[in-house]
Amino acid sequence: MKGGSGAVLNKSMEKNYEGSFHIVGGDFSRAGEASTELKSILQSLGIEKEIVRRASIATFEAEMNIIIYATAGILRYVITPEEIRIIAEDMGPGIEDIELAMQEGYSTAPEWVREMGWGSGMGLPNMKKNSDEFYIDSVVGEGTRVEMVIRRQIFSEGRSNDH
Amino acid sequence: MTVGEIIKNLEAMVITKFLPDETEIDWACATDLMSEVLYYSRDSSVLITGLTKQQAIRTADIADIRVVVFTRGKEPDTPTIELANEKEITLLITPFSMFTACGILYERGLRCCPE
Numbered sequence A: 001m002k003g004g005s006g007a008v009l010n011k012s013m014e015k016n017y018e019g020s021f022h023i024v025g026g027d028f029s030r031a032g033e034a035s036t037e038l039k040s041i042l043q044s045l046g047i048e049k050e051i052v053r054r055a056s057i058a059t060f061e062a063e064m065n066i067i068i069y070a071t072a073g074i075l076r077y078v079i080t081p082e083e084i085r086i087i088a089e090d091m092g093p094g095i096e097d098i099e100l101a102m103q104e105g106y107s108t109a110p111e112w113v114r115e116m117g118w119g120s121g122m123g124l125p126n127m128k129k130n131s132d133e134f135y136i137d138s139v140v141g142e143g144t145r146v147e148m149v150i151r152r153q154i155f156s157e158g159r160s161n162d163h
Numbered sequence B: 001m002t003v004g005e006i007i008k009n010l011e012a013m014v015i016t017k018f019l020p021d022e023t024e025i026d027w028a029c030a031t032d033l034m035s036e037v038l039y040y041s042r043d044s045s046v047l048i049t050g051l052t053k054q055q056a057i058r059t060a061d062i063a064d065i066r067v068v069v070f071t072r073g074k075e076p077d078t079p080t081i082e083l084a085n086e087k088e089i090t091l092l093i094t095p096f097s098m099f100t101a102c103g104i105l106y107e108r109g110l111r112c113c114p115e
Ligand SMILES: Nc1ncnc2c1ncn2[C@@H]1O[C@H](COP(=O)(O)OP(=O)(O)OP(=O)(O)O)[C@@H](O)[C@H]1O
Pocket: A061, A065, A066, A068, A069, A070, A090, A092, A093, A094, A095, A101, A102, A106, A107, A108, A109, A117, A118, A119, A120, A121, A122, A123, A124, A125, A144, B035, B036
């Protein structure tokens, strides 16, 4: 796993911050490290607690799916004064029926994954729930790409659910 | 309910260094499924789980949960305890089963994280 541009951080947040993490499929020993590191980057930028929590949860679920289902993947982030954008892209089996995969409770996780506490079919729905924008794209036999945007400005109308 | 009260009520053993005795815990989340924790939990809740693995600590940390209770006296391995110490998460072991631990805390007024 490679750390991103998180080394030199500046609380004023005038610039954009970008970075990426390489995720190795099947490697449960390091599962969650990338998301944990992104979380501390977001915290060190002084981003509001609830926004950090939502972004971290969505990223963690995306990271776990790469670890569980794919051979390898990359987790990219772009932080601007307006939003946090997370792109999780993997080389893996892909998803045949995205609509089905998005349903709460749908899971193809094998037994060993369930023993590790995963595989309740809540990951993708939760990524969507915590994002203001959510896009998923998948090609069977090639891989899956998830892109999520969490806006840093909280509007009184609340989050949009129209994606 | 404070962390101190949870420890007392569950006759729990504290196995990490960090002890925020007076910290208020508003909600409880009891499950072995980590995605359920990430979906339903709130911050300032306690996680009650039988999953005595690093995954439980990672999940708690991501979800801003500061207290984790392992049920049925199950002891985690050293890396799990070390991770909890590093993340300043308080790890407790209760001799009670998940059902009984939840029953005790419910009776004393603690409730499930609201949906
Ligand atoms: N990156 C991926 N590559 C291939 N298949 C995937 C990927 N992500 C999800 N899937 C498929 O979609 C299903 C639903 O995913 P989701 O994250 O919602 O639940 P889960 O991973 O099975 O369980 P949980 O996330 O609750 O631990 C998975 O079981 C799997 O079949």
